Amino acid sequence: MFGCMNVTSNVNGTPYLRTTGVTVGTETVDFSLGFRRIPPVGYLTINIAEAIPTGTTGTLPIRFTLNGSSRNLTYFGGANVTAADLASTGIILVWYNWYDGTLQLVAPTA
Numbered sequence: 776m777f778g779c780m781n782v783t784s785n786v787n788g789t790p791y792l793r794t795t796g797v798t799v800g801t802e803t804v805d806f807s808l809g810f811r812r813i814p815p816v817g818y819l820t821i822n823i824a825e826a827i828p829t830g831t832t833g834t835l836p837i838r839f840t841l842n843g844s845s846r847n848l849t850y851f852g853g854a855n856v857t858a859a860d861l862a863s864t865g866i867i868l869v870w871y872n873w874y875d876g877t878l879q880l881v882a883p884t885a
Contacts, residue, residue: 790819791822792808792813793808793809793821794821794823794824796825799827799835800835803836804827804838805838806821806838806839807840808821808839812842813842813871814871815842815871815872815873816872816873816874818870818871818881819868819870820866820867821839821867821868823864826862826863827858827861833857833858836848836855836857837856837858837860839878842873846877846878848869848880849877849878849879851879856880867880868881
């Protein structure tokens, strides 16, 4: 089902993904990753390469497209990470579980 991965990883096998675009909608800010064959469970290092455009409503939830589906990025406890929380470029660490729909920010934390 999830055979050979087309994803760069560090020496320990943690996938390193770079965003390939950001789209601001009326309900979410969407980042695309450009990969479909991401391991279904584990840590991901994501390089947010494009800043969210200036003037974007800071309360909009952040959403990533992974393995063909979109998931909101959340904090521990389930609160959405918002545009105000990721207003710049940089590296984040997330926990991803395709089976239960989890995409949770691990670092940096608010």
